[in-house]
Amino acid sequence: MNVFESVLDAVGATPLIRLRRVTAGLTAQVWVKVEFANPGGSVKDRAALAMVRAAEELGELQPGGTIVEGSSGNTGVGLAMVAAQCGYTAVVVVPNTIAHEKVALLQAYGARVVATEGKLPREHPEHVNNLARRIAEETDGGWYANQYDNPANPRIHELTTGPEIWEQTGGRVTHLVAGIGTGGTISGTGRFLKRHGVTVVGTDPEASVYAGGDGSPYFVESVGHYLHPDTVEDTWPTAYDRAIVDRFERIPDGESLRVARRLAAEEGLLVGGSAGTAVAGALRVAAGLGPEHVVVAVLPDSGRNYLSKYFDDRWMTGMGFLDATEGPFVRDVVPQRGLAVVPATDTVAAVLARHGSGPVAVVVPRTSDAPTRSAPEVIGSVDPAELRALVAADPERAADSVTRHAGSAPAAVGHGENAAAATARIDGGKGPVLLLIDGRAVALVPRAVLEQRHETTG
Ligand SMILES: Cc1ncc(COP(=O)(O)O)c(C=O)c1O
Structure with a gap:
């Protein structure tokens, strides 16, 4: 039996569980390292505890001090848990885009939560990491954890997660599959397992720049690397050692989220989206392997953090994932004609030159030749006919920035929504409607197309 003197002694030594149902038809074994079994609920307990212990040893964190971190949630929870147990104060700076359950969690541990704009260029003083660093500097006894x-x-994963997986598989593991946020998990775990000849596969959201995506939202x-279009110099975490990753699987959001839901429904494992990404990658890897192979995927956190998403x-249906x-x-009544786009930096004249x-x-x-755009990147819409009338009445308007006439972000519907339900949901609004497939805008159509087509077919 596991009996501990402190909650901190219960960090790590998480279970390894074999997948039985989502693996139907595969001959290689797929096992998952269940990191949500850590006392704070995620893989980040390991890093949080290790960073605090190292700071104490280095004298950077003194008794009664304040731990400050920028975190999308889980590292913050880990640090808040350690802080509670060790008598520190925790301040966690979070992007305002995270699931609200994560904020409530941090507050439940007694942490002070500071929300900041989520989509800011890396150089911006209010960017999560810059704000956290500044708060630490300005706080007496403040220490910036800087995961x-x-x-x-990464070191704690090399010392614990890697050896645990090696031991739990009796040295039979052949492939490690994990996502990359800070890169700590894959770099440390991978560094240890590579010494034993294990192949390390990184799973990355398709749009993330780590594996070659355009950096769009x-x-x-909590995994991958987003690139704000105004970021001048993109810096990657030094916790991430690229040389450790043998190859990547790039996973579209829809695939990640549908696998996460299958893990709950078919395996009884309620996990977060990044666990879905890792298992989606593991299933792809296993599909090409024979029975002598053992694939291990790391499941970073629980699905309880994402019940509202x-x-x-x-x-899921509203975003076009389900x-x-x-x-x-919606797709039965709205033709998908392709998305006409204009960058927000263009002028009215430029729109009229290119769009009829x-x-x-x-x-x-954003430099991208993708035929679709990530839904949050559509910030408004214009109607060339209206702009043409405007310029006819006042030629000076041709030099206006297009954003002056773009209004706000259009209403969006998922391609798999029930057409009547989608129409009712956006009823009362104005302007064209964005059609989403897997969280990406594929078409922008006049509102009447959704409403009238539905009446005639429905
Ligand atoms: C849910 C979740 N998945 C994956 C990761 C990525 O782990 P790492 O930072 O070790 O790369 C994190 C990190 O915060 C996380 O919270």
Whole structure:
């Protein structure tokens, strides 16, 4: 039996569980390292405890001091747990885009939560990490944990997570599959397991820049690397050692989230989106392997953090990740014609030179030849016919920035929503409607298309 003197002694030594059902048809074994079994509920307990212990040893954190960190939640929870147990104060700076359950959790542990704008360029003083560093500097006894560049983060995985997996599989593990946020998990665990000939596979959201995406927003939280279009110099965490990763699997959000839901429904494992990403990657890896192979995926946290998103059917269908139980669906009544876009930096004249008729999406400027855009990057819309009338009446308007006439972000519907339900949901609004597939805008259509087509078919 596991009996501990302190909650901190219960960090690590998490179970390894074999997947039995989502692996149907595969000959290689797939096992999962269940990191939500840590007392604070995530893989981050390991890093949080290790960083605090290292800071104490180095004298950077004194008794009664204040731990400050920028975190999308889990590291904050880990640090808050350690702080509570050891008599420190915890201040956690979070992006305002995170699931609200995560904020409530931090507060429940007694942490002070400071929310800041989530989508800011890396250089911005209010960026999560810059704000956390500043708060630490300005606080008496403050210490900035800095999980992104703190060597204690990857090191603890090299000392614990890696050896645990090696022992738990009796040395039979052949492939490690994990996502990359700070990179601590994959770099440390991978560094240990590579010494034993294990292949290390990184799973990355398709849009993340780690594995070559364009850096546009994605919906799986806490893994991958988003790139704000105004970021001048993109810096990657030093906790992430790229040389450790043998290859990548790039996973679209829809695949991650649907696998996460299958893990709950078919394996009884309620996990977060990044665990879905890792298992989606593990299933791809295992599909190419024979029975002598043992694939281990790391499941960073529990699905309890995401009940209002990934496990909410309405959120999933509204974002285009899931079909409603009954049709006709939005895609049955709205033609997908491709998305006409104009970057927010363009002028009215530029729009008129390139677009004839039909609504045009005004998007965050980004070097991308993708035919779709991440939904949050559509910040408004313009109608070329209206702009043409405007310029005819006042030619000076041609030099206006397009954003001046773009209004606000259009209403969005998921392609698998029930058409009548989607129409009712956005009823009362104005302007064109964005069609989403897997969280990405694929078309912008006049509102009448959704409403009238539905009446005639429905
Ligand atoms: C839910 C979740 N998944 C994955 C990760 C990524 O782990 P790492 O930072 O060790 O790369 C994190 C890190 O915060 C996380 O919270």
